[in-house]
Every structure is written in structure tokens, then in C-alpha cells.
Amino acid sequence: MPTPLPVSDIPSLSVVVPCYNEQGVLPEFHQHLCAVMDRVGRPWEVVYVNDGSKDQTLVVMRDLEQQDNRVSSVNLSRNFGKEIALTAGLDHARGTQGVIVIDADLQDPPEVIETLVAEWSDDVDMVYARRRAREGESIPKRFTAWMFYRVMAKLGNRVVIPPDTGDFRLLSRRALDSLLQMRERHRFMKGLFAWIGYPSKAVFYDRAPRAAGVTSFNYWSLWNFALEGITSFSVLPLQLGTYLGFVISLLAVLYGGWIVLNTLLFGSHVPGYPSLMSVILFLGGVQLMTLGLIGEYIGRIFNETKNRPLYFVESYHVAGVPQAGVKP
Ligand code: UDP
Ligand code: MG
Numbered sequence: 001m002p003t004p005l006p007v008s009d010i011p012s013l014s015v016v017v018p019c020y021n022e023q024g025v026l027p028e029f030h031q032h033l034c035a036v037m038d039r040v041g042r043p044w045e046v047v048y049v050n051d052g053s054k055d056q057t058l059v060v061m062r063d064l065e066q067q068d069n070r071v072s073s074v075n076l077s078r079n080f081g082k083e084i085a086l087t088a089g090l091d092h093a094r095g096t097q098g099v100i101v102i103d104a105d106l107q108d109p110p111e112v113i114e115t116l117v118a119e120w121s122d123d124v125d126m127v128y129a130r131r132r133a134r135e136g137e138s139i140p141k142r143f144t145a146w147m148f149y150r151v152m153a154k155l156g157n158r159v160v161i162p163p164d165t166g167d168f169r170l171l172s173r174r175a176l177d178s179l180l181q182m183r184e185r186h187r188f189m190k191g192l193f194a195w196i197g198y199p200s201k202a203v204f205y206d207r208a209p210r211a212a213g214v215t216s217f218n219y220w221s222l223w224n225f226a227l228e229g230i231t232s233f234s235v236l237p238l239q240l241g242t243y244l245g246f247v248i249s250l251l252a253v254l255y256g257g258w259i260v261l262n263t264l265l266f267g268s269h270v271p272g273y274p275s276l277m278s279v280i281l282f283l284g285g286v287q288l289m290t291l292g293l294i295g296e297y298i299g300r301i302f303n304e305t306k307n308r309p310l311y312f313v314e315s316y317h318v319a320g321v322p323q324a325g326v327k328p
Contacts (some may be wrong), residue, residue, distance in 0.1 A: 002005060003064050004066055005011065007197070009320055010043075010094055010096055011044045011045040011070070011094060011095055011096070011097055012042045012043050012044070012096050012097040012098075012099065012235065013040070013043070013044040013045075013095045013097055013098055013099070014045050014046070014047055014072075014093035014094055014098075014100070015033060015037070015038075015044065015046040015099070015100045015102060015113070016043070016046075016047045016049070016086060016089035016090055016093050016099055016101050016102070017029070017046060017047065017048050017049065017089065017102055017103070017104050018049045018051055018085035018086045018089060018103070018104070019048055019049060019050055019051060019053060019057050019061070019085075019104045020051040020052070020053050020057070020058050020079060020082070021053045021054055021055045021057060022060075022083070022104040022105060023056040023060050024054070024103055025056045025104060025106055026048075026057060026060045026061065026064070026104060027060060027063075027064070027103075027108055028106065029078045029104050029110070030064055030068070030071075030107065031047070031111045031174070032109075032110040032111070033046060034068070034070075035110075035112070035114075035116055035118065036110045036113050037070075038328050039114060040113065040114055040117050042097070042117075042161070044096070045068060045070050045071070045072050045076060045093075045094065045095070045319040045320075046070060046071055046072065046097070046319075047072045047073065047089045047092050047093050048064070048073045048074070048077075048089075049059050049071065049073070049074045049076065049085045049086070049088050049089040049092075050074070050076060051076055051079050051080060051081070051082070051084075051085035052076055052078040052079030052080065053146055056218075056273060057260060061073045061075075062253070065317050065319075067240055067317055069244030069320045070141045070319050070320070071099045071207075071317070072092065072094075072316070072317055072318050072319040073316060073317045074088050074089060074092050074313055074316045075314045075316060076311050076314065076317045077311070077312040077313065078312075080310075082167075083188070083189050084193075084215055084310050084311050085185040085311075086101060086167060086186060086189060086321070087180075087187060087311070088102075088310070088311050088312055088313065090176060090179065090180060090215075091180060093176070094174060095173070096119070096171045097172070097173055098170055098171055098173055098175075098176070099170070099171050099173075099176050100113055100116065100169070100170045100171075101167045101168060101169055101170075101171070102168050102303075103166070103167070103168065104229060106169035107164065108129065108205075108207070109205060109206075112129050112203065112205045113170075114316075115128065115203050115205070116169070116170040116278075117170065117257045119201055119203055120170055120172075120307075121127060121166070123199055123241065124172075124199050124200065124201050124272065125171065125172040125174055125175040125198035125199055125200060126169060126170065126171050126172070126175050126193065126198055126199075126200035127170045127200065127201050127202075127203055128165050128168070128169035128193070128200060128201075128202055129166070129168040129169060129202075129203050129204075129205050130162060130163075130164050130165045130172075130202045130203065130204050130205070131163065131164050131165070131166070131204075131205060131206065131207040132164075132204050132205065132206050132207075135320070141222075144219075144222060144226075145164075145169070147166075148226050148229070149163035149164065149322050150163075151160065151226075151230070152229055152230065152233070153236035155230055155233065155236050159191065159233060160196050161190050161191060161194045161229075162194070162200075162202060164218075165190065165202070166190070167189050167190065167193075169192075169193065171200075173195070174198070175196060175198050178196040178198070179192060179193065179196055182195070182196075183310065184230075184304060185208060185231075185303050185304055185306075185310065186232050186300055186304070187310075188225075188228050188229045188232045188233065190229070191229055191232055191233045192214070193318060195233075198314055216319045217268065227296065229299060231296050232300070235250070235297070237293050237296075238293060238294065238297060241289075241290035241293055241294070244286060244290065245258045245286065245290065248286055249284075252279065252283075255275075259272075280314065
């Protein structure tokens with residue numbers, strides 16, 4: 001953990017930015033951020049998290065540290081994925097009043113931070129940015145995102161995840177401290193943000209296409225993300241297996257009765273191979289699917305029970321503290 005600072009130097013707001021291969025946009029992002037935070041006019045710091053980037057992101061971060069004494073950084077020991085990188089940043093954020101979570105690729109316009117802060121008051125613990133349009137994203141991606149939020153809304157039992165909302169938001173210190181108490185490995189952040197509760201408020205904005213670089217999310221990772229969301233927040237799929245099995249057994253009993261009746265009345269004239277095969281294959285499929293579902297949950301139990309630390313820090317830098325890049 002970073003060295004404590006004199007009270008006067010502790011920022012009241014921290015901006016946490018996970019970065020993976022963002023060398024292209026980071027300087028531009030930082031410029032935008034500074035302009036906006038100066039207008040906001042509260043003491044602030046930014047915490048850049050280098051999530052094991054394969055490009056020069058770390059070098060760019062070190063440059064920013066040199067130029068600007070409001071830059072803190074956390075350099076993780078390898079790529080841990082956005083959710084964990086974000087958690088590392090939140091762990092190191094010192095903002096006494098609150099934190100802002102934002103992506104580095106300028107898809108979450110830093111200008112919106114002004115609105116987030118403006119809408120924030122003592123009665124509101126979380127102000128989240130909700131996107132109005134998904135420019136530059138293909139129709140299938142929009143559709144799958146839309147589907148995902150609708151499914152989650154049905155499955156989330158009591159935890160309501162606001163639709164079309166990413167991680168871009170402002171959290172009060174109280175909300176952040178609550179969030180950080182949840183140390184599970186499978187960190188579906190949107191779900192965790194919603195799970196902690198507290199009064200929250202939405203602010204609408206237009207999501208721009210990525211400024212540079214490429215998105216690290218493809219359909220496979222989006223699918224895994226959705227699976228993570230569903231299995232971390234609902235056991236309904238497990239129950240689904242039970243109901244599916246129940247309905248199919250019922251149908252099988254009815255079908256069996258019909259076969260017996262048919263044989264009694266008209267005798268056996270067809271060997272019954274096709275129906276036998278289709279029933280066996282169908283049931284086999286259902287069983288495999290249900291087993292797979294159970295496997296998803298068991299895998300997650302397995303990962304949680306190992307109880308490993310969420311991440312390791314290779315080096316970090318605290319804004320305004322001279323010894324840059326110290327190893328803890
Ligand atoms: N990111 C990260 N680690 C990863 C992948 C992404 O820290 O393994 C960061 C990335 O640098 C960006 C944010 O998470 O700041 C969102 O990533 P991206 O733009 O690729 O996702 P999308 O906007 O497509 O959801
Ligand atoms: Mg992005």
C-alpha cells in the first residue's frame with residue numbers, strides 16, 4: 001500500500017484508469033482529463049494501472065508521472081484482465097471523497113466527468129454514466145449487448161444492473177469501501193457495483209468509437225463476460241436443468257404410454273429404431289448440457305476456494321511522492 005501523505009496533500013477525488021496496450025491514446029487521454037479535472041476544481045489524482053501491456057504503455061505512464069505530480073500508477077506483474085486491473089486501481093485510490101472509474105481509450109469521454117461530479121451530492125453515492133448511442137459498434141454487438149442486459153434484468157434477483165452502463169461512473173468513498181470488501185475472484189464489476197446498493201443516479205452520454213488501438217474484446221470474450229455475469233449473480237441456470245429434466249421426463253412417460261398402447265392395440269410392426277435413437281440422443285444432449293452448467297459453477301467454486309490474491313504489483317508510484325517506481 002502507498003505511503004501515507006500529509007493530510008493536505010491527499011486528493012479528494014481519484015480517477016482510476018485500467019490500461020492495456022494504450023500507448024497510442026494515453027497522452028491524449030491525460031490531456032483531456034487534466035482539462036476536465038481543472039474545471040471540476042477539486043484536489044485530484046489519477047491512478048493509471050498498467051495491466052501487463054505488451055506495448056510501451058508503461059513508458060508512457062512513467063513519462064506522465066515525471067511531468068505531472070497528480071499521476072499515480074500501479075504496474076501489475078502481468079495481464080490480469082480489466083476487472084482485476086480496475087480493482088487494483090481502486091485499492092490504490094486515495095481519494096477521500098470519491099473515485100471515478102473510466103476507460104483509457106476515450107470511449108468514455110472525460111468531459112462527462114464534469115456532469116458526474118455536478119450530479120453528485122451527499123445523498124447520492126453513485127453516479128453512473130449511461131450511454132445513449134453505441135456509435136461505431138456493429139449491429140450484432142449492439143444486439144448481443146441489448147440481449148445481455150435484458151437477460152440479466154430477469155436473472156439478477158433483486159440486484160438491478162442498469163442497462164447500457166459500463167464501468168464509467170463516480171463512487172463515493174463509502175460506496176468504494178463497500179465495494180472493496182468484496183474480494184471474489186470472478187469479478188463481474190457491473191454486478192458488484194449494483195450489488196452494494198446505495199442511492200444512485202444516471203447521467204446520459206454518447207459513447208464514441210475507440211480513439212486509437214483495438215478493442216481487446218471479441219465475441220468469445222464477450223460471451224465469457226456474459227457467462228460470468230450470469231453465473232456470478234444467478235443460480236437460475238442450475239435450476240433450469242432441473243425443470244428441463246422434469247419436462248422431458250414427463251414427455252418421455254407420455255410417449256412411453258403411447259408406445260405401449262400402440263403395441264397393445266396394433267401390435268409391433270416397426271422395430272422402433274428411429275424413435276429410440278432420437279430419444280437417446282436428445283436425452284444425452286440435455287444431460288451433457290446440464291452437466292456443463294453444473295461444471296461452470298463448480299469451476300467458479302474451485303477458483304474461489306483457492307483464495308489467491310487477486311493480483312500482484314510489480315511496482316507502483318504515488319502522485320506527489322518523490323521515490324518514483326519503488327518496489328513494495
Ligand atoms: N483493459 C485492461 N486489461 C485488459 C483489457 C482491457 O486493463 O486485459 C482496459 C483497456 O485498456 C481500456 C478498458 O479496459 O481502458 C476497456 O477495454 P476495451 O476498450 O478493450 O473494451 P471495450 O471498450 O471494447 O469494452
Ligand atoms: Mg473501449
